[in-house]
Amino acid sequence: MxxxxxxxxxxxxxxxxxxxxxxxxxxxxxxxxxxxxxxxxxxxxxxxxxxxxxxxxxxxxxxxxxxxxxxxxxxxxxxxxxxxxxxxxxxxxxxxxxxxxxxxxxxxxxxxxxxxxxxxxxxxxxxxxxxxxxxxxxxxxxxxxxxxxxxxxxxxxxxxxxxxxxxxxxxxxxxxxxxxxxxxxxxxxxxxxxxxxxxxxxxxxxxxxxxxxxxxxxxxxxxxxxxxISHRRQREAAILARLDTGEANAMEIAQRVYVGLAPALIGAASLSTLAHLEDLAQRGLVIGDGSLALETRFRRA
The missing domain is CATH 3.60.15.10 (Ribonuclease Z/Hydroxyacylglutathione hydrolase-like)
Known part of the structure; x- marks a missing residue:
């Protein structure tokens, strides 16, 4: 993608x-x-x-x-x-x-x-x-x-x-x-x-x-x-910036972060966003409200 x-x-x-x-x-x-x-x-x-x-x-x-x-x-x-x-x-x-x-x-x-x-x-x-x-x-x-x-x-x-x-x-x-x-x-x-x-x-x-x-x-x-590597770090920063405005799930974040992406690819973008959120959670930077899923809502730690 x-x-x-x-x-x-x-x-x-x-x-x-x-x-x-x-x-x-x-x-x-x-x-x-x-x-x-x-x-x-x-x-x-x-x-x-x-x-x-x-x-x-x-x-x-x-x-x-x-x-x-x-x-x-x-x-x-x-x-x-x-x-x-x-x-x-x-x-x-x-x-x-x-x-x-x-x-x-x-x-x-x-x-x-x-x-x-x-x-x-x-x-x-x-x-x-x-x-x-x-x-x-x-x-x-x-x-x-x-x-x-x-x-x-x-x-x-x-x-x-x-x-x-x-x-x-x-x-x-x-x-x-x-x-x-x-x-x-x-x-x-x-x-x-x-x-x-x-x-x-x-x-x-x-x-x-x-x-x-x-x-x-x-x-x-x-x-x-x-x-x-730089590109992924920029994505990570954009995800954290989105969470600064309130909690959100991976698909909501992807729709804001992946501006201009074809609708057919938003599902894949949401999965990559979820992977970023999982990594951020493992590093103690964000908190999810349940098990890892596209619907899970995250907030800043």
């Missing part, structure tokens, strides 16, 4: 080509046919290596996209399928691709619903996703001619991983950092405090380009990540 006045909205947004595209000596990209206000032109699936290849984020379980991935790797052997996080638009394609190639699925851990979470909390996740190997922060994955290193980045999803491509000093950033949009952080699986910590973690790294889960590359990523 792209927000008005966000870093993503501030400059030109690069819309990637849909067909198989060579990005570097080691990386090719193919975009799934699932465009939407939340996925931009579609999910980016990446093919790494030559001859024996890795597919990173096979995308939705769309037969046409799975067939396109197989066509793009015709004459090659898919040796592993890597997943950044368990949202359906990234991980649903893992099972059918594994069935067709025999390649193991590795990466993000399976989604675990939090106790008491509403059914809507499960809706974004591939509930049948079960990796053959779940990876932890700092683990390395070897391919023919390349090495990936996991970078745990919870926030957008609790199980979110980025993957550093060591040989090219680039990073597959999933939905954690995207050039076209700021990411939605939706409780209870999404957590603003974790998301901000993960941004700070990336700010201390050296990669020169990010290849995201949607949209074109993030260039000058350190500057961009600093902008994302």
């Amino acid at each position: 792209s927000e008005p006045n966000s870093p993503a909205a501030a400059g030109a947004v690069e819309a990637p080509e849909r067909g198989p595209t060579r990005l570097s000596g080691l990386v090719r990209r193919l975009i799934a046919p699932n465009p939407s206000p939340f996925t931009f032109t579609g999910t980016c699936s990446y093919i790494l290596g030559e001859g024996e290849v890795t597919i990173l984020d096979p995308g939705p379980a769309d037969p046409a996209h799975i067939e396109a991935l197989l066509a793009a790797t015709h004459g090659e052997r898919v040796t592993q399928i890597v997943i950044t996080h368990s949202h359906r638009d990234h991980a649903d394609g893992a099972a059918p691709l594994k069935a067709l190639t025999g390649a193991p699925v590795i990466g993000a851990r399976a989604y675990m619903a939090k106790p008491g979470a509403a059914p809507r909390a499960d809706a974004a996740h591939a509930l049948d996703y079960r990796p053959d190997e779940a990876l932890d922060d700092g683990q390395r994955v070897a391919g023919r001619g390349f090495t990936l290193e996991t970078v745990a980045t919870p926030g957008h999803a609790a199980n979110h991983l980025c993957f550093a491509l060591i040989e090219e000093n680039t990073l597959f950033s999933g939905d954690h950092v995207m050039a076209w949009s700021t990411t939605v952080v939706a409780p209870p699986d999404g957590a603003m405090g974790a998301y901000m910590n993960s941004l700070e973690k990336l700010r201390g790294r050296s990669e020169t380009i990010y290849w995201p889960g949607h949209g074109g590359p993030v260039r000058d990523p350190q500057r961009y990540v600093r902008g994302l």
Whole structure:
């Protein structure tokens, strides 16, 4: 979701080509046919290596996209399928691709619903996703001619991983950092405090380009990540300023803070606002009148 006045909205947004595209000596990209206000032109699936290849984020379980991935790797052997996080638009394609190639699925851990979470909390996740190997922060994955290193980045999803491509000093950033949009952080699986910590973690790294889960590359990523951190702090300040005028719930605040946002996106904006409120409550800055929900009314502590 792209927000008005966000870093993503501030400059030109690069819309990637849909067909198989060579990005570097080691990386090719193919975009799934699932465009939407939340996925931009579609999910980016990446093919790494030559001859024996890795597919990173096979995308939705769309037969046409799975067939396109197989066509793009015709004459090659898919040796592993890597997943950044368990949202359906990234991980649903893992099972059918594994069935067709025999390649193991590795990466993000399976989604675990939090106790008491509403059914809507499960809706974004591939509930049948079960990796053959779940990876932890700092683990390395070897391919023919390349090495990936996991970078745990919870926030957008609790199980979110980025993957550093060591040989090219680039990073597959999933939905954690995207050039076209700021990411939605939706409780209870999404957590603003974790998301901000993960941004700070990336700010201390050296990669020169990010290849995201949607949209074109993030260039000058350190500057961009600093902008994302500043943007979120400005949102936080705006939320606190709204609460200075009286108590309110997440949707009421979002309608005031996200000025000019399309009505279809106000629900997602309200969830990100709720994530900010949860973080502020954990830091003792605001108080809610009940359990965390869009209807919960908050006030300044």
